[in-house]
Amino acid sequence: MLSLVIGLLLTVAWLAGPRPAAAQDAxxxxxxxxxxxxxxxxxxxxxxxxxxxxRLGDCTTQRNLSEAGREQARRIGERFRERGIEVGEVRSSRWCRCRETARLLGLGDVTLTPALDSFFRDRSTAERQTDAARALIRGWSGEGNLVLVTHQVNITALVGGGVGSGEIIVVRADEAGLVRVGSLR
Structure with a gap:
C-alpha cells in the first residue's frame, strides 16, 4: 500500500512539474x-x-469542466491562433468534458469519435479503441494538424506516461509506430 501511495505521489509531482522548454519548442x-x-x-x-x-448522452450525469477548465480550453485555442497553427480537423471523445473542451478551443468543427472515448471504467474496449486511434493517427495526411481531444487513459495507452488536464502531446506516425515530438502545457 505504501509503495502505491508513493508511486501516486511521484506521478502527481511529475504531472504538476514544468515541462522542459525544449519539449515545448519542439x-x-x-x-x-x-x-x-x-x-x-x-x-x-x-x-x-x-x-x-x-450516461453518455446526459452531461448532468458526468464529470464536467469547471470554470477554470473552460478558461483553460479557451486559452489553449488562443495560443494556437496567436502562433498561426493550422488545424485541419478536430475530433473529440463523446464525453461532455472532451466535447466542450474541443468546442471551446475554437479551432474548427468538432467530429465526435468513439475511438477517443474513455475506457477508464471498462478496460475491455481498451485494445480495440487504442488500435482505432492509432489507425486514425497513421492515416492523417490532411492539411495542417489533426487535434484529438480525449482522456488521460487513452493518451497513456497510445504514448505511455501520464498527462495533466489540458496537456498536449504532439506526435507523428512513422513505420515503427507513434513518435512523440514534444509536449505543451
Whole structure:
C-alpha cells in the first residue's frame, strides 16, 4: 500500500512539474510545419472518472469542466491562433468534458469519435479503441494538424506516461509506430 501511495505521489509531482522548454519548442515547431497530431487531454474537470449514474448522452450525469477548465480550453485555442497553427480537423471523445473542451478551443468543427472515448471504467474496449486511434493517427495526411481531444487513459495507452488536464502531446506516425515530438502545457 505504501509503495502505491508513493508511486501516486511521484506521478502527481511529475504531472504538476514544468515541462522542459525544449519539449515545448519542439512541439510548437512541429505544429507550425503541419502534418502532426495533437493528443490533448480534456481541460480541467475536477475529480476522477465519472459518477456511478453516468450516461453518455446526459452531461448532468458526468464529470464536467469547471470554470477554470473552460478558461483553460479557451486559452489553449488562443495560443494556437496567436502562433498561426493550422488545424485541419478536430475530433473529440463523446464525453461532455472532451466535447466542450474541443468546442471551446475554437479551432474548427468538432467530429465526435468513439475511438477517443474513455475506457477508464471498462478496460475491455481498451485494445480495440487504442488500435482505432492509432489507425486514425497513421492515416492523417490532411492539411495542417489533426487535434484529438480525449482522456488521460487513452493518451497513456497510445504514448505511455501520464498527462495533466489540458496537456498536449504532439506526435507523428512513422513505420515503427507513434513518435512523440514534444509536449505543451
Amino acid at each position: 512541439a510548437w515547431a512541429a505544429l507550425a510545419r503541419g502534418g502532426h497530431v495533437v493528443l490533448m487531454r480534456h481541460a480541467l474537470a475536477p475529480g476522477i472518472g465519472d459518477p456511478d449514474d453516468f
